[in-house]
Structures are given as structure tokens and as C-alpha cells.
Amino acid sequence: MGIAEERIERLTELAREAAVAGDDERAREYVRLARRIAERNRLELPRRLTRFSCDACDAYLLPGRNARVRTRDGHVTVTCDCGHQSRYPYR
Numbered sequence: 001m002g003i004a005e006e007r008i009e010r011l012t013e014l015a016r017e018a019a020v021a022g023d024d025e026r027a028r029e030y031v032r033l034a035r036r037i038a039e040r041n042r043l044e045l046p047r048r049l050t051r052f053s054c055d056a057c058d059a060y061l062l063p064g065r066n067a068r069v070r071t072r073d074g075h076v077t078v079t080c081d082c083g084h085q086s087r088y089p090y091r
Contacts, residue, residue: 004041008034012049019060027060056084 015030031053038045052061059080061067068079075087 002041004037004043008037008043008049009046011037012046015049015053015060019062019065024059024066028058031058031060051078051086051088054080054082054084055086056080057082 011030011034015027015034018024018027018030031049034045034049035058037043052067053059054061054067057080059066059082061078061080063069063078066081070077070079071090075089077085077087079085
């Protein structure tokens with residue numbers, strides 16, 4: 001694992017901790033930093049970060065607090081407080 005991947009993992013953990021503590025702006029900044037590092041190094045973001053961050057406003061999503069999660073026929077819909085929806089399949 002390279003330095004950039006380790007940094008992205010650490011930023012993901014910090015974003016989750018900040019969101020749980022209620023510091024949404026700090027969590028948003030950690031998500032932005034992780035995305036920027038991934039772009040510069042041509043890396044994929046970890047699934048934990050892609051599923052629990054909003055593509056529109058970079059918020060770290062916590063179901064029940066700032067995100068609504070619904071299951072439909074074959075996919076999960078996650079709706080952020082900003083109104084942006086993301087979907088991913090499940091079996």
C-alpha cells in the first residue's frame with residue numbers, strides 16, 4: 001500500500017469520526033482532501049468512502065442523521081440532505 005492509499009484511508013477514518021462527533025464541516029473537508037489525493041494519484045476511493053459521501057456536497061453521510069436510506073427492487077437509494085441521490089445494487 002502506497003503513501004497516498006494510506007493517507008486516503010486515514011482521511012476516511014477522520015471524516016467518519018468528525019461526522020459522528022457532529023463536526024460536519026471538518027468531515028466535509030476530509031472527504032474533499034481524500035478525493036483530491038485520489039484524483040492526483042489516479043486511485044479509486046475506498047468503497048466505504050464512495051458509499052458514505054455525497055458526490056454533490058462532499059458531506060460524509062450518516063444514515064438517520066444527514067442521509068435517508070431506502071431499499072428498492074434490487075438497489076439501495078441513499079438521499080443526502082442536499083437532495084442528491086445515489087444508488088447501488090444489492091443481491
